[in-house]
Amino acid sequence: MIEKTIYSFTLKARSPLSFGSLESEIDMDLINTDTKIKVSGNSIGGALREYLEGNAVDKKEIILAYMGGVAEQEDSEDAQDEESQPKEKFIESSIYISDGELNPASVEEKEGTSINSETGTATKHQKYKFKYFPRGTKLTFTIECDVENGKPVGKNIEITFDELVKGWAAGFHKGEIRLGREKSNGFGLLNVVSLEKKVFSFNDVEAIEEYIFHRKEKQFEEVDLAFLPDTNEINSTIAFTLSGSFPYGVYQAFYDKSLSKEKATVTGLQQVDDQYYIPATSIKGLLRHEVSLLLQQISGSEDKVNAKCGELFGDTNQQGKLRFTDVFLENSERIRIEREAKDSSTLPIYIKIDRLTGGALNNKLKHQNEVIGESKIEIELRDEGVPLEDNPYVFPLVYVLRRIGSGKVPIGGRTVIGLGEFHAHKTIINNKGEKLEIPNLTDRKELDDRVVNQPLEYLVDKPDVLQLLEKSFKSFERWVNDETQTV
Structure with missing residues (x-):
């Protein structure tokens, strides 16, 4: 019928x-x-x-x-x-x-x-x-x-x-x-x-x-x-998560409409539903830059760096392997500066400097809205049926996320004055419900002595994590050198 x-x-x-x-x-x-x-x-x-x-x-x-x-x-x-x-x-x-x-x-x-x-x-x-x-x-x-x-x-x-x-x-x-x-x-x-x-x-x-x-x-x-499956059920992606905070504030140079009552133009993070957020494109661009630096160290070929970044992040000819989301700030607060004049702004104010003379430019005060708060950076990697340690994309993502979570790679603008430093104690990989926690180092001395000079030795008490990083690095290296077929 x-x-x-x-x-x-x-x-x-x-x-x-x-x-x-x-x-x-x-x-x-x-x-x-x-x-x-x-x-x-x-x-x-x-x-x-x-x-x-x-x-x-x-x-x-x-x-x-x-x-x-x-x-x-x-x-x-x-x-x-x-x-x-x-x-x-x-x-x-x-x-x-x-x-x-x-x-x-x-x-x-x-x-x-x-x-x-x-x-x-x-x-x-x-x-x-x-x-x-x-x-x-x-x-x-x-x-x-x-x-x-x-x-x-x-x-x-x-x-x-x-x-x-x-x-x-x-x-x-x-x-x-x-x-x-x-x-x-x-x-x-x-x-x-x-x-x-x-x-x-x-x-x-x-x-x-x-x-x-x-x-x-x-x-x-x-x-x-x-x-319909449970909303908590893991889909066909490998999820990478950094949960931490911006202890010194984070800033981006978007016009802040919420502070339109200020006498001067104010720039800061964007908002939706009164919640500050960092666009997914900013996180994607930052990771792409850091991964490209890592690729340059291994291959030294600009063409190969572009090709591999295109495969992972996507380009005009192909869809990438990653998905990013906007990073929202929870429990956020604006940084306020106490001043004697009652009618002056409590926002951070910076003087624009003339690069030729080294002096301050007249009427060039910049009002910024810098925000502290807690955030969660989440990235999804498409799972295509290979073990985690054999996936060539796992190592570069863990490497960059740990650098971000350890405060080595700041997010947003005005980073030269200390803004955008993100602190997260661990990088979490969720692979089909199985969670693997990789500790990050947030202490300055430990960062200098152990992450830079001995990046893996401090993980001797976590043999499963150490083994994953070592094997995933070898998979990543073979992928860069075109020794194996891409996933």
Whole structure:
């Protein structure tokens, strides 16, 4: 019996959503009407296909059966002229994905700074803005398929349409399916609010007429979401975490709208919902810079450094292995300076110096909002099925994170005066539920004597950590020297 099965997804954004490109004012993935803004079905379908392609050893047959595409044509034994045979054939999609409706479609604007990969600092005059949909935005779309015995008509495959849809729902729920751009910087995360289903049977004339004339009147039925995994379940990523604080304050040169009542222009960290945060792009740029320095020490080849950084962090030709999120400050406080004049600002004030004369420039006082607080730096590395110690990307990440957590690599701006120093006592790796804690050193003397000169000897009391770092370094070294295939 042939049936048409239609599923309706309602998703809620738990991180900002962004579509289109930075270079264009027109968001190519959005469809604007007089009353609604919609995400194109092609954009949603692309994310669903990408998830299937990266979520199993071999799902090519399933992808082609449901979503179509180009398949290789088998050679015919009877063919006399090989060149006359088509080597590829196009298979039509068995499913239809509607455009997704955004509600409410309120648009906000985010400011970012381009990070120089060579210096690890913000590039001058390279701030940019882009529009996005905030957390809480709902996205609704449908997926439908004509099925026979639960599978696409005429297709003999293992997975039913119901199983496929539930797999996609689980992918959204675990954060493995993200929509839009800036996905490596924490955007595009959505939770499944509801999943509904309705079925039309085509077993007789009355059923066909019911579908043709009254299909819009038929109500969807709620699907029980008990099949969704626990939100604490580890997805297909290796998570790296640094939990610590900025004891001396952290600063970035964004216009601070919250202090607009000050007499002078004030710059500082960005805020969302009255909470300070450091953009994911800043953390990504900082790590890329530090990893590139490490690569230069091992390879000495600029071309190889660029190629390996592109593989790990992504570039214009490929998607990277890492995902970053904005770093929010908890229990934050502004640094205040007590002054005699009651009407003067209590914010830190700096005098801009003329580089030619060495004297102070007239009317060039800079007012800054420097913030202390606690933060958690979280990075996800895509797990592709190899043991932790054989993954060449583990060592450089641990190396850089430990340097950040030990205060050796500051975050943000004005670091030459001591801002941005981050203290975290340990780097935590969460690999499919198994946690490994690697201690960081925050004492200045220990940093100089042990991290720089004897980076591993102090771990003799943690043989599991020492063994992991030694083996992962060898995997990293082989990867840099192209002695093994990339993961």
